Amino acid sequence: MIDWSAINPQSLAGRLLRLPARALPRGAVMRIRHGPAKGMKWIAGSSLHGCWLGTYSRRPT
Numbered sequence: 001m002i003d004w005s006a007i008n009p010q011s012l013a014g015r016l017l018r019l020p021a022r023a024l025p026r027g028a029v030m031r032i033r034h035g036p037a038k039g040m041k042w043i044a045g046s047s048l049h050g051c052w053l054g055t056y057s058r059r060p061t
Contacts, residue, residue, distance in 0.1 A: 005050040021049040 007014045024030070026045040032038055034054025042052035 005048065005055055018049070024049075 007017060009015065009018060024044040028044040030042050030044060030052040032040050032042050032052050032054055038054060044052075
């Protein structure tokens with residue numbers, strides 16, 4: 001799985017990859033996709049989008 005948080009948000013690739021996440025309305029409720037909290041709810045705008053993608057708290061392998 002790709003660690004989206006590791007991609008520099010200031011780079012062109014980072015800005016392009018984050019465009020769809022910006023389209024989410026603030027307050028939208030999303031299900032966490034991966035990780036220990038998989039299936040729990042996350043509210044858009046409450047923290048980084050990596051939280052609901054399940055990549056924010058990934059352990060190094």
